[in-house]
Amino acid sequence: MxxxxxxxxxxxxxxxxxxxxxxxxxxxxxxxxxxxxxxxxxxxxxxxxxxxxxxxxxxxxxxxxxxxxxxxxxxxxxxxxxxxxxxxxxxxxxxxxxxxxxxxxxxxxxxxxxxxxxxxxxxxxxxxxxxxxxxxxxxxxxxxxxxxxxxxxxxxxxxxxxxxxxxxxxxxxxxxxxxxxxxxxxxxxxxxxxxxxxxxxxxxxxxxxxxxxxxxxxxxxxxxxxxxxxxxxxxxxxxxxxxxxxxxxxxxxxxxxxxxxxxxxxxxxxxxxxxxxxxxxxxxxxxxxxxxxxxxxxxxxxxxxxxxxxxxxxxxxxxxxxYSPYNPPVRHLLSEQKPHVSSQTGTSSDLVATLVGREPLTPTISRFTFELSTAARWNPGQHVTLDFADELDNGYAHMKDDDPQSLNDDYVRTFTVSNGPDGSSSRRMEVTVRRHGPATGLLWRHNPRVPLDLPVMGFGGEESFRMSSGGGVQNVFVAGGVGITPLLAQASAGGLLGGLRLLWSLRFEDVPLAVESFGRIPGLAGVTRLFITGGADGAADGLEQVREMGAKVEMRRMSTEDVAGLKGQGVKFYLCAAPALLGRLNEWLDGEDVVWEDFGY
Structure with a gap:
């Protein structure tokens, strides 16, 4: 000094x-x-x-x-x-x-x-x-x-x-x-x-x-x-x-x-x-x-x-x-299992994703469709990393009490791709995300009629998070909210449901996401237990729909007893949830074959 x-x-x-x-x-x-x-x-x-x-x-x-x-x-x-x-x-x-x-x-x-x-x-x-x-x-x-x-x-x-x-x-x-x-x-x-x-x-x-x-x-x-x-x-x-x-x-x-x-x-x-x-x-x-x-x-x-x-x-x-409002989320080592730190596939540095469509699914969850500047290849369940800095970064500021988190924000975001590529490559890409923070806020409020071009930094995702297909229960997927998206892309490719069990924790107001997902993937409801938290008028029809589709509905939080019966069976657990649920699941499944991702922004 x-x-x-x-x-x-x-x-x-x-x-x-x-x-x-x-x-x-x-x-x-x-x-x-x-x-x-x-x-x-x-x-x-x-x-x-x-x-x-x-x-x-x-x-x-x-x-x-x-x-x-x-x-x-x-x-x-x-x-x-x-x-x-x-x-x-x-x-x-x-x-x-x-x-x-x-x-x-x-x-x-x-x-x-x-x-x-x-x-x-x-x-x-x-x-x-x-x-x-x-x-x-x-x-x-x-x-x-x-x-x-x-x-x-x-x-x-x-x-x-x-x-x-x-x-x-x-x-x-x-x-x-x-x-x-x-x-x-x-x-x-x-x-x-x-x-x-x-x-x-x-x-x-x-x-x-x-x-x-x-x-x-x-x-x-x-x-x-x-x-x-x-x-x-x-x-x-x-x-x-x-x-x-x-x-x-x-x-x-x-x-x-x-x-x-x-x-x-x-x-x-x-x-x-x-x-x-x-x-x-x-x-x-x-x-x-x-x-x-x-x-x-x-x-x-x-x-x-x-x-x-x-x-x-x-x-x-x-x-x-x-805790200080300026604290950013924990930033993990590359050696730790996080979707945004996985190895990237070889995509062109000038690849651009243009927002062309927005489909609201629930009050806080929407599906966004992008057109890629050139055809790209990714595997079902992988993620895409987009750079929002040109749209959102206002430059250096020392203190900013009205938006403290922005001061450590590089505006790079990773989302699981909801659709698999059409054949070996595709120019159409979908992401299903919850509104949370400046990047998703921009997607929500932007008029799709006006071009929004976002640089694509790459596609990634560990091979260990890709589920195998076959008879008998081989895979147990445990999701929280939009953590279902890695499964949706893989299940859409077919051949997976016979060996799958899905435990899905969902907010009451987000039940329409389950209705839409079960409609897109016939048979998925039949292997699903839904754990619904919260409550609101107007979602009862959605609950009845998912029951009619074959899902078992539990009006409570997921607990250790819900996974206990699946332990020791030689199955592989795939976890994708917010940090709080993810932490509890890792404790409950200690000693099991577990791989995980979270969708922290």
Whole structure:
């Protein structure tokens, strides 16, 4: 985090050039302006970063109550916090080699400068303030070496400061908590089960980096699971996370461009467990990012070199109040089963789909017909990826409270193709979709009489999601709403129904989709159990129709008992549903032969 007098350092300038950021002044303040005093005192947490004797950054979190951090002199920040002295890597680094000097309560006194950075953060009000400088002095004012519990005071000279925006800060209520029960549960690689579980649940972490002259500590937040584990094997672990649209200062990434070493702390606010990591980061831009995480143009991968997993090692606990409205959906690794990340077939880069028809099926579901600029080939049940950016992208914006999700939206959408190709290829393509978000909203409101041309990025879909045909029940397809579409295209090709059972969860108002689907594919109703949720006047005729067509109708949600009788029969389960139902199904079918897709937009 350079000062105003030094402007941007070389790494930051390189990131701005790589990401085509227009020229701007560095807003970092020299010193610690008085206007930041109340923001610091109101922050119940401070994330701290420093560098150990081997040049490796580490990050920790202190605090738990408002007022533990405050400015005590011109440019001086003071902290007074309970700390787990045995396993906290920042405490260990700052007090390293100082045990010979005894304080009043028998603890070590530190009188030296050590490069540091800090992030004062109030998750309840979504406020954060970056600070950089160095340690002046510190003292253990009360310590118990046997239990590892220590209360420390630390003075930090602040040379640079910068207030940050509230984007991606998930609101949490924070309370102080002791660390008497802190216990080291794991070190080294690969990451253990508890550490992997924490990463899977985490909706934020803190990271520290340095370019040599100073340090930077900041926050990264998102929906739970936004941090992905790319590799975890003997002696290695690689994490990756998407860099969401921010203020485009790229101070952290600029540091990493100059010096890839990084220190991370991942807290569990419920239990106080904490994962400390240090390693080396790689910045992934454009295709490098999208080749690892779906629909991501900027990401960071971290090759972990050392870890500590500490049970109950944090001096606070927290509970979720609300998630940031700017959080995009979790973006999955290409190795995970997601329709929009599957391999693409060889389609021409200039292939265009022109909207030529719209058929409303229910109040929220329609079928759209496109004419392709040239004939294309796809297999029944595959998906098509369309680029809506030319129609919807309004360019960069830092904050946009009226539409926060748009700031990380590349407007690339994937839809299952509802029809199979006519012969080896076709120019007519149909998609059946629910209105949800800006892309489908555009399809809904656009007048088909006016050409709407959308670039086709390709067709895709794993071969493992194609069902086999034959006698006996071989395939069980479980669908939620428009998750029926991969089945419709495959069933239309014929020869599938004899070995199929369909469990289909559907909203009451969407029953007309079932009527239309059963009418298009004779015999499909006879192998279907419909689970209808909600209720409304006017759909009773539709329910009677699907019953007359041969479907069994259940006026309730699907449950584990509905799939229990099909387990252990040697069948293959194909799941296509929204994330909530999909998660439950994967739990219910644990140990079965299961493949899945979801239709998250």
């Amino acid at each position: 350079p000062s105003l007098t030094s402007d941007w350092h070389e790494g930051e300038s390189a990131m701005h050039e790589a990401l085509k950021v227009p020229p701007m002044r560095n807003p970092t303040n020299p010193g610690l302006p008085a206007r930041y005093d109340m923001r610091i005192m109101a922050s119940p947490l401070v994330a701290l970063g420093t560098v150990d004797a081997r040049g490796r950054p580490w990050t920790t979190i202190w605090g738990g109550e408002r007022g533990f951090a405050r400015r005590v002199a011109e440019g001086v920040l003071a902290l007074n916090s309970v700390v787990d002295r045995r396993w906290d890597p920042v405490f260990g680094t700052l007090w390293e080699g100082e045990g010979e000097d005894e304080g009043e309560e028998g603890g070590a006194v530190v009188r030296r400068e050590r490069v540091m950075s800090a992030l004062a953060i109030d998750l309840e009000t979504r406020d954060r303030l970056k600070l950089a400088g160095g340690m002046i002095a510190g003292a253990v004012v009360k310590g118990d070496g046997a239990s590892g519990v220590t209360r420390v005071q630390l003075a930090m000279a602040v040379t640079e400061s910068l207030g940050n925006c509230p984007k991606y800060l998930n609101k949490k209520a924070i309370q102080p908590h002791g660390v008497e029960g802190a216990e080291l549960k794991g070190e080294g690689l690969p990451l253990g089960g508890e550490a992997l579980g924490l990463l899977e649940r985490a909706d934020l972490f803190f990271l520290s980096s340095t370019h040599g002259d100073s340090m930077d500590t900041n926050h990264r937040g998102g929906p739970p699971g936004f941090v992905r584990v790319l590799k975890n094997g003997d002696g290695e672990a690689v994490l990756v996370y998407p860099e969401y649209s921010g203020n485009r200062l790229y101070q952290t990434l600029g540091n990493l461009r100059s010096n890839p070493l990084i220190g991370i702390v991942v807290p569990d606010f419920t239990t106080g467990d904490v994962l400390y990591l240090t390693g080396s980061a790689s910045i992934l831009i454009g295709e490098q990012a999208s080749s690892v995480i779906a629909r991501t143009k900027l990401a960071v991968s971290i090759s972990v070199t050392e870890t500590r997993y500490v049970k109950a090692g944090l001096p606070f606990r927290g509970s979720v109040i609300d």
